[in-house]
Structure formats: C-alpha cells, structure tokens
Amino acid sequence: MRLTRPPNELTAGEAAAAIAAGRLTAEALARACLDRIAARDGIVHAFAHVDRDRALEEARARDRAATKGPLHGLPFGVKDLIDTHDMPTGMGSPIYRGHRPPNDASCVALARAAGAVMLGKAVTTEFALRHPGPTANPHNPAHTPGGSSSGSAAAVADFMVPLAFGTQTGGSVIRPASYCGVVGYKPSYDTINPTGVKPLANSFDTVGLFARSVDDCCLAVAVLAGEAAELRSVAAVKPSRIGLLRGSEWAEAGADTKRAVEVAAGQLSRAGAIVEDAVLPAMFDAFGETQSMILRFEAARVFAWERAMHGDKLSASSRNEIDIGMATPRGRYREGMALIRRCRAAYGEVLQRFDLLLGASAPGEAPHGLGNTGGAMFNRLQSGLGVPCLTLPGFHGATRLPVGVQVMGAMGEDYRLLGFAKWIGERIGEGR
Numbered sequence: 001m002r003l004t005r006p007p008n009e010l011t012a013g014e015a016a017a018a019i020a021a022g023r024l025t026a027e028a029l030a031r032a033c034l035d036r037i038a039a040r041d042g043i044v045h046a047f048a049h050v051d052r053d054r055a056l057e058e059a060r061a062r063d064r065a066a067t068k069g070p071l072h073g074l075p076f077g078v079k080d081l082i083d084t085h086d087m088p089t090g091m092g093s094p095i096y097r098g099h100r101p102p103n104d105a106s107c108v109a110l111a112r113a114a115g116a117v118m119l120g121k122a123v124t125t126e127f128a129l130r131h132p133g134p135t136a137n138p139h140n141p142a143h144t145p146g147g148s149s150s151g152s153a154a155a156v157a158d159f160m161v162p163l164a165f166g167t168q169t170g171g172s173v174i175r176p177a178s179y180c181g182v183v184g185y186k187p188s189y190d191t192i193n194p195t196g197v198k199p200l201a202n203s204f205d206t207v208g209l210f211a212r213s214v215d216d217c218c219l220a221v222a223v224l225a226g227e228a229a230e231l232r233s234v235a236a237v238k239p240s241r242i243g244l245l246r247g248s249e250w251a252e253a254g255a256d257t258k259r260a261v262e263v264a265a266g267q268l269s270r271a272g273a274i275v276e277d278a279v280l281p282a283m284f285d286a287f288g289e290t291q292s293m294i295l296r297f298e299a300a301r302v303f304a305w306e307r308a309m310h311g312d313k314l315s316a317s318s319r320n321e322i323d324i325g326m327a328t329p330r331g332r333y334r335e336g337m338a339l340i341r342r343c344r345a346a347y348g349e350v351l352q353r354f355d356l357l358l359g360a361s362a363p364g365e366a367p368h369g370l371g372n373t374g375g376a377m378f379n380r381l382q383s384g385l386g387v388p389c390l391t392l393p394g395f396h397g398a399t400r401l402p403v404g405v406q407v408m409g410a411m412g413e414d415y416r417l418l419g420f421a422k423w424i425g426e427r428i429g430e431g432r
Contacts, residue, residue, distance in 0.1 A: 007032040012074050012162040012216040013233065019073040026073030030059035030117055033075045037119070037160045043141055045134040046155040048080045049087050050120035058117045070223055072115030077155045077164035080121040081128055081148075082207075083196040084108055087118075091198055092126040092133050092148075095310045105196025107165055107207050107224050114223045122151030122164055125373060127303065128172055128200045131315035132373050137179060139401055143366040146176030147373030149210070153180040156210040163220055164210045169200045169295060171362075171379025173208035174391045174406060178361035179374065181393045181402030183425075185209045185217040188412050189386030192224045201298035203337070204291070204383045214390065214422040221414065236426060237419035239355035242268055243278025245408075246359065248285045249377045254364030256397030257378075261360055263395070264405045264428040268358070271427045278357050281346050283339065288377055290336040291384035297333045300325030340384055344411075347385055351410050356420050361404040365397035378406065388414045390421045394429025 003010070003018060007029045010018065018024035034052050041047055055075070062073045083089050083101035090096050103109075108118065123133040125148040135150035137143040138158035145154040149166030153176035156164050166173045168186045177184025185208055192207035199205055207224075211217050215233040244265050253261075269275045300307070300322045306314065307322050314322070351357070360378040367374055382389040388411075391404035407424060409417030 008036045008159045010162065011212045012219055013213065015074055015162055016070065016072065016219070020067070026059040026062040026117060027056060029073060030055050030075050030119065033119060033161055036158070040138070040158055040160065044136055044138050044154050044158050046122055046151040046158065046160060047077070047120045048090055048123050048133070048151065051087060054086065055117055055119045062115060062117060067115065069114030070219060071111055074116050074163060075119045075161050076111060076116050077120055077122040077152055077161045078108055078118060079124050079149050079152050079164070079166045081124045081167055081198045082108060082165055084118065084121065087121050089121065092124045092131070094313045095306055101196070103196065106193040108196070110224050111220070119161055122149070122155050124148050125150060126315050126318050127198065128167060128169060129299070129321050130317045130373065132370055134370070136370060137366050137401070139181065140399070143368055143401060144179065144370055144373050146179040146362070146366060148172040149176050149208075150373065152210050153177050153182060153184065156180070156182045156212065162212060163216060166208050166210055167197060168206050168208050168379070168383055169204045170292070170383055171376030173210070174379045174382070174389060175362045175374055175376060177210055177391045178404035179366035179402065181404070183211050183214060183217060183393065184391045184404075185211070185221070186382065186389050187221060187225070187414050188388045191221065191414060199302045201295040201302070203294060203298060204386070206383070214418055214425055217390070218415070218418050234415060234418045234422055236423035237416075238423050239273050239420045241274045241276065241354050243350070243354035243357040244275055244359070245278045245280075245357045247280055247381070249288065250360075252363055252375070252377050253360050256364040256395075256403050257360045257362065260395035260403045261358065261405050265358060267428050267432055268424060275358070278350060278354060280350060283346065284343055284381070286339065287343055287384060288380040290339050291380040293328060294333060294336045294340070296321055296325030297328045298325070344385055347387070348410065356407050356409045356417060359406050359408070361391040361406040365399060365401040365403055382406075382408050385411070387411050388417050390417070392421060392425045392428065394425070396430065
C-alpha cells in the first residue's frame with residue numbers, strides 16, 4: 001500500500017508502521033524531513049543546528065540493521081537546552097555558543113537506543129527564560145510560536161519532524177503547542193529523567209514532548225519512562241466526569257480561549273460525559289505568583305556562574321529575572337514551597353470528584369511579533385503541582401491562528417490521562 005501523504009507529514013505512529021511494513025525507509029523519511037527544513041527554516045527558524053549528512057548516515061544505518069526499538073527510524077528534534085554529544089548545545093545564549101557536551105542527555109540517549117534519528121537542535125529562548133530566539137509561528141511568521149520550547153513546537157507544526165523534545169518549568173510545552181496547533185504533553189514531574197538538561201528551577205523542570213497525536217506521545221514516553229516495550233499506543237477511554245477549571249486566571253483569558261474551552265466542554269457533554277465546574281480552594285489564588293517566585297529563586301542559583309562571570313552576555317530580561325531571584329529572601333522561598341505542598345494535597349482532594357480537569361492552554365492566539373512569547377498564567381498551576389497535562393488542538397481564533405485546550409490529571413497517572421485525552425481529542429474541535 002502506497003503512502004497517502006508525504007513522509008514528513010505522517011504522525012510518528014504512522015511512520016513507524018510504514019517502516020515496519022517495508023513501505024517506507026528511515027532514509028526516505030529523514031530525507032523528506034530534512035528537505036522540509038531546507039525549504040522552510042529560512043522562514044520559521046525552528047532549528048539552531050542541523051547536521052544533514054550525519055542524520056542521513058544514521059538513517060541509512062537504521063535501514064541496514066534489525067529493528068532497535070519502538071522509535072526505529074523516526075526523526076526527532078531536540079530543544080537546544082538538552083545535551084547532545086554530536087551537536088552543539090547553545091542554550092540560546094552567546095555564553096555557550098559552540099559548546100560541545102561530551103555525552104547525550106538521558107532522553108536523547110534513550111531515544112537513540114530505541115532507534116530514533118536526531119535531525120537537529122531546536123531553538124530555545126535564552127536558558128528557557130523570557131528572551132526569545134528567532135523562531136516564528138509556522139502559521140503566520142509575524143507571530144510568536146511561544147516559548148521557551150519555541151523551535152520544538154514550530155518544527156512539529158511545520159512538518160519538519162514528527163516528534164520533538166521540549167522542557168517545561170512554567171509554560172514552555174503547553175503554551176507553544178497551543179500557539180502552533182500541535183499536541184503538547186508535559187508528563188508528571190520526573191517521568192522523563194532530566195540528566196543532561198540544563199536546569200532552570202529544579203523543583204519544576206520537566207522534559208516534555210511535541211507531537212501530532214496523543215498516540216505519538218504515548219509511543220515516546222513509553223520508551224523514555226521505561227514502560228513495557230509493547231506499550232506503543234493507548235486506548236481511548238471515555239471519562240465519566242470532567243471538571244471545568246475556570247480559576248482566578250480566567251479573567252485573563254481572551255475571547256478565543258474562552259470560546260474554545262466552553263465549546264469543548266459543550267461537545268464533551270453532548271458526547272455523554274458529565275461536565276461540572278471544578279473549584280479550587282482560595283489558597284490557589286496565590287499559586288501562580290508563588291510558583292513564579294520559586295522559579296526565579298532557584299534560577300538565580302542555577303545561573304550563579306553565568307551571572308558572575310558572563311553577566312554582560314546575558315540579555316536584559318534574563319539578567320532581571322535572575323536579579324529578582326537573587327534578591328528574594330530564603331524565608332519567602334520556604335513559605336512558598338510550603339504553600340505549594342499544601343496546594344498539591346488540596347488538588348488531589350478536588351480531583352477525587354473528577355477523572356480529569358479541562359481548561360485553558362494559553363491566553364489566546366499567539367501574540368503578534370517575536371519579542372513576546374506569551375503569558376504562562378494558564379500553565380504555572382500544572383508545572384507547580386507536577387501533574388501531567390496535555391494541550392489538544394482543534395480550535396482557531398479571530399485571525400485563524402490555533403488555540404488549544406488543556407487537560408490535566410493526577411500525579412503519576414499519565415497513561416490514564418493519555419487515554420482520556422485521546423477520547424477527548426476525537427470529539428472536540430471546530431466543525432464537530
């Protein structure tokens with residue numbers, strides 16, 4: 001059976017099945033993705049570094065060898081905050097321009113061991129903070145793709161790779177995935193080992209994924225989290241009760257986001273799920289500000305050497321974030337961590353009434369311009385709690401840019417949430 005779409009437009013699952021069936025080679029898939037990068041990256045600027053010859057050589061080696069694992073022959077991109085032994089890891093900073101780590105990060109090593117083929121390093125904001133790189137939104141290059149995993153989201157959205165690694169400490173997977181119209185998955189905290197990833201705030205840093213389907217996220221996380229090798233997809237599971245989360249940040253949601261969330265809630269209700277408002281206790285009103293304070297406090301210590309030795313090479317926005325964190329008293333930090341712990345316990349009690357919560361992924365469409373990667377007010381809760389969450393595409397705003405909706409579950413219950421997310425993704429969106 002011939003392919004019905006160009007190889008670079010296949011989902012990871014579709015491409016893996018085609019390679020296994022002999023209908024597609026790893027080299028042909030890598031070449032299609034690399035050709036797409038060559039044709040489009042002058043506009044999108046998703047990649048900081050691509051090694052075409054090395055990627056093709058690696059893909060040909062996959063074709064000659066027996067199947068290495070579930071990701072055999074699949075191209076992927078890696079956020080340029082994650083170490084790779086054969087490509088520079090620049091972290092979006094002139095301080096690390098040309099930096100060559102001696103080894104791969106854990107997630108990269110595991111993906112390669114399972115047969116994946118790395119094509120390149122995707123652009124990140126400077127140290128995953130606010131200062132953006134050159135990446136543009138593939139749907140309209142005059143708009144941001146979001147951050148900090150800018151290049152990873154844009155590369156998947158523009159059919160350059162079927163999978164890409166990102167990280168989230170505030171909103172760096174969910175928000176850019178929403179802006180670019182792809183599936184973004186932030187697993188439960190520490191599901192994917194972070195060894196070899198430049199830290200930002202150790203209490204929240206999480207390696208995440210960008211893909212074109214929920215199944216693709218399942219395929220990748222099964223490898224990276226050490227699950228059974230045969231677990232490559234997830235069955236769609238109908239949730240009985242969904243909590244509609246419109247917390248204290250809801251006032252900051254734009255009309256496009258409010259419409260997407262409320263339309264999705266209506267569609268799920270008509271599909272037979274019970275959808276009711278989920279109300280978090282009053283202590284959560286301070287959660288977003290507290291999570292941001294903790295992030296800055298920890299980041300200031302992470303970047304102590306860069307601040308002391310190369311402060312003149314830090315952007316003004318990064319220097320400001322680090323200075324604020326350095327000036328924060330440790331007593332305030334400890335109080336904030338205590339609030340986070342109380343909220344984690346309270347969240348678990350709220351979720352006992354629901355299978356999952358549904359809410360906003362981002363304030364609205366991607367903002368105009370490349371100097372502002374958007375607000376993380378709808379992501380700090382999930383990052384601070386450490387719980388799994390996904391953004392699901394399916395909606396558009398007033399200027400036809402993508403708008404996603406977010407689902408979130410209980411800590412450690414990732415596969416349960418992935419099953420619910422697959423069912424939900426099949427039933428929401430415009431025209432349904």
